[in-house]
Amino acid sequence: xxxxxxAGDNNRLYFKNYERRPDDEEFAEVMKILxxxxxxxxxxxxxxxxxxxxxxxxxxxxxxxxxxxxxxxTFLYAENTETLVILERLFKNNHNINIQ
Numbered sequence: 534x535x536x537x538x539x540a541g542d543n544n545r546l547y548f549k550n551y552e553r554r555p556d557d558e559e560f561a562e563v564m565k566i567l568x569x570x571x572x573x574x575x576x577x578x579x580x581x582x583x584x585x586x587x588x589x590x591x592x593x594x595x596x597x598x599x600x601x602x603x604x605x606x607t608f609l610y611a612e613n614t615e616t617l618v619i620l621e622r623l624f625k626n627n628h629n630i631n632i633q
């Protein structure tokens with residue numbers, strides 16, 4: 534699973550969907566990797582345009598998981614840039630994992 538950030542956006546980490554998998558498969562893979570790496574996933578809030586997992590934890594970092602219901606996939610949000618660096622490394626190390 535490959536990640537990227539948009540220029541000028543230091544708070545969001547997006548996922549490349551080269552295989553054009555359905556959004557729910559991408560989300561399931563993101564969640565699987567996070568859980569396997571010991572992330573603490575918070576309760577889900579249902580917003581008008583996404584499912585939002587607020588204040589998740591990886592190590593000492595806090596982040597959010599947003600799963601868009603309008604076809605834009607999943608992304609991670611963190612106020613702390615170092616938390617995004619940790620998450621980037623985590624997904625880089627797991628880029629060959631695919632759920633079937």
